[in-house]
Amino acid sequence: MAFTLRQLQYFVAVAEQGTVSGAAHALSISQSSITEAVKELERDLGVSLFERHPRGLNITHPGHQFLRHATKILADVAEARQVVNEKTDETAGTLQLGVTSLVAGYVLSDLLARYRRAFPGVDVGTIEDDGNYLEHLLVGGELDVAVMLLNNLRDRQALQSETLEMSPFSLWLPAGHELTTRESIAMEDIVGQPLIMLTVDEIEESTRKLLAAFGARPEVAFRTRSVEAVRSLVATGAGVAILPNLIYRPWSLEGDRIEARDVSASLPAVHVGLVWRRGLSLSQPLRNFIALAQAQRTPRLR
Missing domain, CATH: 1.10.10.10 (Winged helix-like DNA-binding domain superfamily/Winged helix DNA-binding domain)
Incomplete structure (x- = not known):
């Protein structure tokens, strides 16, 4: 059946x-x-x-x-x-869309492809920048909506947000690392490990805040804006990384294995979602984009 x-x-x-x-x-x-x-x-x-x-x-x-x-x-x-239910006169117009760099490759690409297939008559303009600048553009009316990390959203009074995905943090380790044999990993096990720090989309700020909450000062071995650099550095044993599952892949570009261990019991999840100006009169293209994003919402796994 x-x-x-x-x-x-x-x-x-x-x-x-x-x-x-x-x-x-x-x-x-x-x-x-x-x-x-x-x-x-x-x-x-x-x-x-x-x-x-x-x-x-x-x-x-x-x-x-x-x-x-x-x-x-x-x-x-x-x-x-x-697509079937939309009226013809509601499938045209413009949509000004903002996105942060980390989210662009892992969340927006499929969503944007679906939207363009469903509403080919809408002229979509996109801009990629950091979260602070996108908030400025949203408040100023230069953007209709942004897809970004919500954890560090600053102007919550002026902006409305909706979570599309919750991604827990995991610890990235090279194959053979001593921590890969542990059944569970606590924050004190990570303290003192050389840390590869990703510096895009406020991930660095979030990671430092998380470690600080546990009284830990990270020993940063390398800082980079490249996710692929993090993968390569971790895989070759230069350090470990604490990053959302959203961007985890088990292999580096060189083909080396990267292990991931769950640390979600110690750390809150990263929230990825939509942000638009509070009180904004939503245009039909924006309504359609929000509805499509809600339909595509990724389940949160436990």
Whole structure:
């Protein structure tokens, strides 16, 4: 039996909430309906999508792989519905879009491609800059919306934001590093390790604040604006890095392995989302962009 869109919706909701009860509350349906739908989906796929434990559910590796496809299917369906339902006179206009450099390659590219396919008549102008400058442009009315990190958003009274993705921090390590054998890693295990610091999109500021909250002063071995440089330096043993899962990849450009270990219990997640001026009268192109981004929202995994 082929799986249904409803089963995919329930599965994604459980993955996002971490519990069946949380998914049931979010969708306003019974827990038994969600439980049965997920079990049917697992039977159809022939794999276990979740590991059950008393406090909730952990997504399995096959479940994580399937989640990416399920999210894409639901986003494609939402996009198709929106294209069909839009009136012709609502698919033209302009959209001035800002993005920070880190987010541009990992979040915006697919979202922007979907938007241009759905609304080819909209003239989209984009600018890439740091968060502070994008906030200035948003407040001044020079941008309609920005896709950026929300953790260090400064002018929250003048700006409205909506989270699209929550990405926990992980510790990047070279293969064979002593910390790769630990079942769990605490902040005190990281103190004293040479740190490769990424300096784009306020990541450096966030990392320093996080370590400072634990009374730790990082021993910075290298500072760079290049994610690929961080990967290469970590992979060759020059240091470790504390960065969001959003940008983790298991290999450097040279083909060396990079290990990642969960430190989310100690550190809050990075929030990526949309920002626009509070009280702004939303144009139809902006409404469409926000709706498409919401439909593509990435689930938060626990």
